[in-house]
Amino acid sequence: NGLTKDRFVQACMRMTKLGKYHWLTFWSSHEVDQQIRTLKHVTSNKSQDETIHLIDIIRWVYENTQQATWDGLHHWSTQSLSYQQKVNAFQHVQWANSEQQFTFNLLQELATHCLEPEWIKKILASSSDEEQQRELQREVEQQVEEERQHQRPIPVSPQKPKLHDAVKQLCSVDSSMLDLESLTEVFRRIPFAFNGSTFSQDCQPSSWQKNIWISTEFQKVIKTLGESLDPFLRPPRWIVVYRNQHVIFVSAYEANWLINQLKTEFSMKKTDQSFTTTLRLLLPRIKHDQSILVNTPTLTIPPSIVSHGISPFIIPNEWLVKLLIFNGTLYFETVDEQEAYCQCLGVCPKPRTKIENDAFESGWILVDGFIPQEEHRLLLQKHGCRFTANPLRFIQKLIENRNASHAPRTSHVGSIIFDTTKILP
Incomplete structure (x- = not known):
């Protein structure tokens, strides 16, 4: 145009290169x-x-x-006039004279003749406005920096911790196994941890594994008055593996009591007894090759030391990936962990097999890698998916909440969420 x-x-x-018949x-x-x-x-x-x-x-x-x-035309005529002014100014210089000296007065005279009057005014005006411009720039940078800072949550009162008798009974070796589902005042399934937050519906409560629990004290952090609990979600750090059948997240207050009690029970037990209830520390893996400690036998309480041919209980990957999702982990230790993670979310990231590529071309696999139809998951052998709707947006928000930052694209989880690509071969 x-x-x-x-x-x-x-x-x-x-x-x-156009030729004949072109x-x-x-x-x-x-x-x-x-x-x-x-x-x-x-x-x-x-x-x-x-x-x-x-x-x-x-x-x-x-x-x-x-x-x-x-x-x-105006621009060209202005350029021509400027050129003629410069030519006239330099005519006073005796180029043929080898003794010609460029004194300060001569250079100042050349500058005066070469500059147009309006530019002289602009230079003088800009020199006086330069300090104001710098001050304005500093104010703008300060405003941008203030916008980047996170808004601090409103002042709240902490919830007074409480130790329930049912939590104490977790340590008992000789008593019968607790019916966790009937003790709703003390134990709830893991989606209850998101009550009062914006994650409560996005987490798809019916999609989580039935043997992963939280104590109600784990969920109670502040005395709520109806405000969103997003900034007050408790970091999941302590779990109780109960009779090697259930995983229960507990608060630090409860864990502190359980440490001493489990040590006491362990010291009093007979040598031929196997201790199937342990307290374990669970860390999010936010760096390469970082240990999350949960399956380190010597660091469980009591220690899961091999004795009398009894191997320590290792949390299987099928359970472990739910814990990794819940605590905002960014990296995997093994390829099996990565595969179990993708199975749980119901995603099929790249690189894909020929069958998976054909499924993507047929629309079975969405652009972000999620497989929405259950029958398609079964045909693609993605049997471990527990989510009926696409969970990737929820996972992204949960990671941001847990780690106070976005998941890097270079991380194992970030690559799956944002680039639909598995990093581990």
Whole structure:
């Protein structure tokens, strides 16, 4: 829209390899097409057809060239005047005289003759405004920095911790196994941890494993008055593996009591007894090759030391990935962990097999890697998915909440969420 003769010629000169039986076609926007047709009707006295010919395009190009010449005339004349002023200023310099000295007065005179009066005024004005400009820049940078800072949560009162008798009974070796589902005042399934937060619906409460629990004290952090609990979600750090069948997240207050009690029970137990209830520390893996401690036998309470041929209980990957999702882990230790994680979320990231690529082309696999239909998951052997709806947005928000930062694209989980790609081979 405004193509001049010079640019038009340059474009045509690029077509030097056009030969016999080659055609050159001109394409334009609707606006340019209307300009060419209008100019054709204005300049032609005879009635002609509506077809645009080469002469019409050239006429439009020359019309633009003429307009561009008039538009640039003032600029060119100003440049010419400036050039003549510089030539006249340097005529006072005796170039042939080898003894010519460029004194301060001479250089100042040259500068005075070369600068236009309006530019002298602008330079003087800009020097006085320079400090104001710097001050304004500092204020803008300060405002941007303030916007980047997270808004601090409103003042709240902490919830007074409480130790329930049912939590104490977890340590008992000789008593019968507790029915956790009936003790709703003390134990709830893991989605209850999100009550009062924006995650309560996004977490798809019915999709979590039935043997992963929290204590109600784990969920109670502050005395709530109806405000969102997003900033007050308790970091999941302590778990109780109860009789090697259930995993229960507990608060630090409860864990502190359980440490002493489990140590006491362990010291009093018989040597031929196997201790199936342990307290373990669970860390999010936010760095490469970081230990999350949960399956380190010597660090469980009591220690899961091999004795009498009894191997320590290792939390299986099928359970472990739920814990990793819950605590905002970013990296995997093994390929099996990565595969179990993808199975749990119901995603099929790249690299894919030929069958998986065909499924993607058929629309079974979405762009973000999620497989929405259960029958398609079964055919693709993604049997471990527990989520009925796409959970990736929820996982992304949960990681941001747990780690106070976005998941890096270079991390194992970040690559799956954002780039639909598995990093571990």
